Amino acid sequence: xxxxxxxxxxxxxxxxxxxxxxxxxxxxxxxxxxxxxxxxxxxxxxxxxxxxxxxxxxxxxxxxxxxxxxxxxxxxxxxxxxxxxxxxxxxxxxxxxxxxxxxxxxxxxxxxxxxxxxxxxxxxxxxxxxxxxxxxxxxxxxxxxxxxxxxxxxxxxxxxxxxxxxxxxxxxxxxxxxxxxxxxxxxxxxxxxxxxxxxxxxxxxxxxxxxxxxxxxxxxxxxxxxxxxxxxxxxxxxxxxxxxxxxxxxxxxxxxxxxxxxxxx
Amino acid sequence: xxxxxxxxxxxxxxxxxxxxxxxxxxxxxxxxxxxxxxxxxxxxxxxxxxxxxxxxxxxxxxxxxxxxxxxxxxxxxxxxxxxxxxxxxxxxxxxxxxxxxxxxxxxxxxxxxxxxxxxxxxxxxxxxxxxxxxxxxxxxxxxxxxxxxxxxxxxxxxxxxxxxxxxxxxxxxxxxxxxxxxxxxxxxxxxxxxxxxxxxxxxxxxxxxxxxxxxxxxxxxxxxxxxxxxxxxxxxxxxxxxxxxxxxxxxxxxxxxxxxxxxxx
Numbered sequence: 001x002x003x004x005x006x007x008x009x010x011x012x013x014x015x016x017x018x019x020x021x022x023x024x025x026x027x028x029x030x031x032x033x034x035x036x037x038x039x040x041x042x043x044x045x046x047x048x049x050x051x052x053x054x055x056x057x058x059x060x061x062x063x064x065x066x067x068x069x070x071x072x073x074x075x076x077x078x079x080x081x082x083x084x085x086x087x088x089x090x091x092x093x094x095x096x097x098x099x100x101x102x103x104x105x106x107x108x109x110x111x112x113x114x115x116x117x118x119x120x121x122x123x124x125x126x127x128x129x130x131x132x133x134x135x136x137x138x139x140x141x142x143x144x145x146x147x148x149x150x151x152x153x154x155x156x157x158x159x160x161x162x163x164x165x166x167x168x169x170x171x172x173x174x175x176x177x178x179x180x181x182x183x184x185x186x187x188x189x190x191x192x193x194x195x196x197x198x199x200x201x202x203x204x205x206x207x208x209x210x211x212x213x214x215x216x217x218x219x220x221x222x223x224x225x226x227x228x229x230x231x232x233x234x235x236x237x238x239x240x241x242x243x244x245x246x247x248x249x250x251x252x253x254x255x256x257x258x259x260x261x262x263x264x265x
Numbered sequence: 266x267x268x269x270x271x272x273x274x275x276x277x278x279x280x281x282x283x284x285x286x287x288x289x290x291x292x293x294x295x296x297x298x299x300x301x302x303x304x305x306x307x308x309x310x311x312x313x314x315x316x317x318x319x320x321x322x323x324x325x326x327x328x329x330x331x332x333x334x335x336x337x338x339x340x341x342x343x344x345x346x347x348x349x350x351x352x353x354x355x356x357x358x359x360x361x362x363x364x365x366x367x368x369x370x371x372x373x374x375x376x377x378x379x380x381x382x383x384x385x386x387x388x389x390x391x392x393x394x395x396x397x398x399x400x401x402x403x404x405x406x407x408x409x410x411x412x413x414x415x416x417x418x419x420x421x422x423x424x425x426x427x428x429x430x431x432x433x434x435x436x437x438x439x440x441x442x443x444x445x446x447x448x449x450x451x452x453x454x455x456x457x458x459x460x461x462x463x464x465x466x467x468x469x470x471x472x473x474x475x476x477x478x479x480x481x482x483x484x485x486x487x488x489x490x491x492x493x494x495x496x497x498x499x500x501x502x503x504x505x506x507x508x509x510x511x512x513x514x515x516x517x518x519x520x521x522x523x524x525x526x527x528x529x530x
Contacts, residue, residue: 024364061360061367067340067375071333092360094384095326096410096476099289102326110332119359121386121405123412140386145361147388150434151427157420162427169415211361 002134003086003114005177005226008202011054011084012227016265017258018219020055020088021045022206022234023077024062029239031246038066041246042077045238048247052254055086055230057204058113078111086230087113088204092140093130094119100129108135117182117204120166124173136202137179139170141194144184144207167198176200183222185213185231192221195228203229208257209236215257219264233257267399268351268379270442270491273467276319276349277492281530282523283484285353286314287471287499288342289324292331294504296511303331306511307342310503313512317519320351320495322469323378343376351495352378353469357405358395359384365394373400382447382469385431389438401467402444404435406459409449409472432463441465448487450478450496457486460493468494473522474501480522484529498522 001007012018023042030041046056058077063070081087089107093116094100107113115136118127130137142152142163152163160168167181176198183191185207194203203222207213208231215231222229233253241249266272277283288307295306311321323342328335346352354372358381359365372378380401383392395402407417407428417428425433432446441463448456450472459468468487472478473496480496487494498518506514 026367059360059364059367061358061364061371064336064371065367065375067371068333068336070371071329071336075332092358092384092387093326095324095357096408096471099324099326102291102324102330106326106329106332106335110330119357119384119386121384121416122357122408122410123415123417125410125412127412143361143387145387145390147390147392150388151386151431152388154427154430155422157422157424159422162416162419165419166416 001083003136004134005202008054008086009226013265015054016262017052017054018223018227018229018231018261019053019254019257020057020204020230020232021049021053021237021254022057022059022090022232024059024234025238026062027066031242031244033244039073039076043080044247045250046080048251049237049254050082050085052251052258053085055088056081057088057090057232059234060089060091075111078113086115088138089113089116092117092119094122094126096122097125097129100126104130104132108132115180120170127170128173131174131178135178137174138204139166139179139181141167141181142183142187142190144186144211144213148184167194171198171201180204182206185218186211188214188217188221191218195222195224199224201228204232205229206232209233215260219261223264231261266348268401269399270467273319273351274491278530280319281527282317282319283488283492283494283496283526284318284519284522285320285322285469285495285497286310286318286502286519287322287324287355287497289327289499290503291327296507296509298509304338304341308345309512310515311345313516314502314519315347315350317516317523318350320353321346322353322355322497324499325354325356340376343378351380353403354378354381357382357384359387359391361387362390362394365391369395369397373397380445385435392435393438396439396443400443402439403469404431404444404446406432406446407448407452407455409451409476409478413449432459436463436466445469447471450483451476453479453482453486456483460487460489464489466493469497470494471497474498480525484526488529496526
């Protein structure tokens with residue numbers, strides 16, 4: 001099923017949530033009862049939460065740290081996600097054209113993801129190979145971490161900040177139908193002004209929860225008539241509990257977030 | 266064996282070459298006689314070239330495009346590389362701290378690489394988790410592709426270009442003993458001025474060969490008393506031949522490059 005902008009908007013309005021659940025599953029942090037079985041953990045989390053979210057985001061680092069076994073778990077986890085949900089490969093890739101094309105094959109053709117996060121540092125020919133019919137390129141703009149001040153917030157000679165220039169330039173490579181931006185939840189005032197400039201684009205917003213972003217402020221600043229946001233929570237849901245009831249406690253955390261989001265529909 | 270700067274310098278001077286061979290092995294491009302067996306191809310290339318280079322660079326995209334099997338091939342290829350050689354994970358990673366830490370585990374602990382290429386866009390806390398005793402962080406500065414003009418060459422308010430700012434800021438995170446920079450072979454005049462400013466750092470220089478960089482110009486602009494460069498060639502060596510003698514033809518291309526480099530020792 002193609003996850004067009006219209007589809008996403010409809011799905012979001014049906015569910016009255018823009019929740020994305022980040023499957024950043026760390027084998028060392030899952031309940032000991034699972035004996036490090038990441039796939040079993042992911043299955044329980046997906047079973048317990050899929051009616052409460054519109055998307056799952058898979059953080060590739062956590063699977064790569066397990067080697068070939070990790071890739072196997074990644075593939076099998078993706079198969080467990082209902083086909084209604086947007087599946088995001090959180091891989092932050094970006095390389096010269098023939099290499100980006102290889103990453104695109106891995107993520108779209110082999111794994112069947114609908115979207116990938118991409119770093120813009122290497123410019124147009126590193127990002128364009130990720131554009132495909134029915135797929136989403138999610139470009140890093142202003143990230144949630146402290147290091148976002150190092151370069152992303154640097155002012156260019158033109159008066160724009162680097163992340164503003166990244167959005168202005170890269171928004172011409174595609175359109176609001178195939179490009180999203182990563183905007184960290186730790187920057188609500190910037191999200192507000194970016195929303196004014198980009199009324200139609202979807203923004204992927206990590207940093208609510210463990211990283212301390214304010215959910216209400218983000219919804220107020222960033223939502224548009226189509227939803228327009230995918231707000232990601234990872235650790236606060238995955239590790240809500242450490243015993244047999246971890247999935248139920250994760251579900252409750254997702255419900256808590258949804259209760260806030262519902263007010264903006 | 267720790268690949269310290271002194272070690273690299275000595276190895277480079279013994280061999281009179283700064284050649285790095287990029288194992289960007291595309292299963293669709295290897296001789297048909299190998300029936301798509303990437304590991305067998307890599308083994309023949311390594312056997313035929315290891316006495317002619319000081320380093321191998323593995324482009325992760327090409328392995329990830331094969332899924333779990335690709336990771337297995339990646340692990341087995343790394344085991345085939347002599348322990349004398351610097352092994353570079355060309356992965357261009359970079360994410361929030363806990364995620365970068367996971368990528369570091371994958372690349373250093375699981376795969377046993379000596380170095381990793383990292384994108385600086387997300388700033389200090391995305392790069393610092395890759396610093397480890399005896400390991401090298403290779404930060405993208407000015408890449409070889411056309412898209413390097415989009416952001417890397419943009420002028421900041423301070424008058425510096427973005428890649429210059431990236432080098433100035435990130436050179437304070439580590440030192441010339443654990444930090445290298447990616448500088449594309451398509452920018453020889455920039456490499457010359459960057460060498461003046463950074464006399465001690467090693468630079469990883471891709472873009473000679475298929476991408477058209479001038480080897481003489483790069484050696485002249487970038488070499489220092491320790492060598493100071495790792496010049497990467499991938500496609501021109503890997504695909505020098507398409508028959509049974511592909512490895513021998515790859516070896517000849519490596520010899521041709523070394524003949525040029527020898528003049529600078």
